[in-house]
Amino acid sequence: MTYVWQPSSTDVLVYVRCHEDGRLENASLGTLQKIQKHGLEPIVILNRPVGSTVSLPGNVKAVYAPDSDISQSFLTGELALIKQVLAALIPDITQLVVFASGNTSTDLAAMLAVQRGGAVITGVQKIAFENNELFLRKYVLGGTWQTDSSPQTNFATITLHAKPIPGQEMHTMTVSAIPVTLNGGPQIIDRKPQPVSERPELTEAAVVVTGGRGTNGDFSVVEDLADSLEAAIGATRDAVDEGWADHSMQVGQTGKTVSPQVYIAAGVSGAIHQRVGMDTAENIIAINSDEDAPIFEIATVGIVGDLFDVLPELTERINQRKTS
Structure with missing residues (x-):
């Protein structure tokens, strides 16, 4: 039955x-x-x-x-x-x-x-x-x-x-x-906390900026934009495999799953193993020089352009808005 x-x-x-x-x-x-x-x-x-x-x-x-x-x-x-x-x-x-x-x-x-x-x-x-x-x-x-x-x-x-x-x-x-009765089992004998970042934790952040292969290993513009938005920084598996980002930053099937209010994908193609880790984001903003990149299929807003041109301009405008 x-x-x-x-x-x-x-x-x-x-x-x-x-x-x-x-x-x-x-x-x-x-x-x-x-x-x-x-x-x-x-x-x-x-x-x-x-x-x-x-x-x-x-x-x-x-x-x-x-x-x-x-x-x-x-x-x-x-x-x-x-x-x-x-x-x-x-x-x-x-x-x-x-x-x-x-x-x-x-x-x-x-x-x-x-x-x-x-x-x-x-x-x-x-x-x-x-x-x-x-x-x-x-x-x-x-x-x-x-x-x-x-x-x-x-x-x-x-x-x-x-x-x-x-x-x-x-x-x-x-x-x-x-009252909890413990009957043996493995015990934690030591803890070594990871250095605490000033940025929000990736899985809990309201805004996430992720860099992919399109950064060519230069995450400086990604970091600048993230800092202007007080956002967490993510990375694709390609970026992690290339050694450009730590595995703790990886978003996707073999990394972390995020559901922020805003997800900014810079130089991210949108391969299925990456999309599965972020497609529940409320708003997805994609920046990619390839207008046929799969990421545009799920993007709320898509910008076709070089991320090294788009991200600095976006950062500058955000900083101007914050100071005005």
């Missing part, structure tokens, strides 16, 4: 990551808001102690957090937390656990689904309910195919691509502390 998801009888849990200072991670915030758009009141699980209250957008049924720091237990601490929250709920209720897309989230979603005998679907771009059935849309095979799937089990986990909706009203919620 095919199982049909019904929003009225399904508890949806959203796993929300917090930074060390208590701020909500943008990707998790967007994931929570994307679930709420369907009229659902999710249960929120936070990954760290945040005190007795927390500010969250929209309608939330309940909020849980660990009663102690579990960050030294690699994956196992977070997995134990989620399982113990699930155990605290009505055991036979249908459940959907939603994570923001990311490497750690993918591992957690898979481990949890296997242990509970449920389905797991990662990299979801769109979620929808049709005739009370849950449909999940994602792109596969380098973005060349679009798939719609629906869990056929009472329990499922998904990872979801989403960006936060700015300006949404926040509500103060009471946090229920959950």
Whole structure:
């Protein structure tokens, strides 16, 4: 018998990551808001102690957090937390656990689904309910195919691509502390934080400027434009393979997925493995000297021209507007 998801009888849990200072991670915030758009009141699980209250957008049924720091237990601490929250709920209720897309989230979603005998679907771009059935849309095979799937089990986990909706009203919620019992597992014995950039983090930035092969290795004009816009800097796989940019800057199928309000592609051809990492951007501005470049097929605004002419002029006009 095919199982049909019904929003009225399904508890949806959203796993929300917090930074060390208590701020909500943008990707998790967007994931929570994307679930709420369907009229659902999710249960929120936070990954760290945040005190007795927390500010969250929209309608939330309940909020849980660990009663102690579990960050030294690699994956196992977070997995134990989620399982113990699930155990605290009505055991036979249908459940959907939603994570923001990311490497750690993918591992957690898979481990949890296997242990509970449920389905797991990662990299979801769109979620929808049709005739009370849950449909999940994602792109596969380098973005060349679009798939719609629906869990056929009472329990499922998904990872979801989403960006936060700015300006949404926040509500103060009471946090229920959950004691987390850790039974062995790998431990983090040392952390070496990466140098903190003054630019926004790539996956959380509202504006991203990405340079491709057309830069010929000179990212100076990309950096100048990004600084004028207080934007993050991305790079294509070609630029990373050539050694022009660090892998942490790579946007695409084998890099990071971004969903900014504005995505500026400079000297980017728009190959499918790159497009799959940024085609959910709200506005795409493409600058390329090749008028037949595939990037123009998905661009909101396309500029045919040499990026070394276009970007400096654009930067100058932005700086003039800021000082006027």
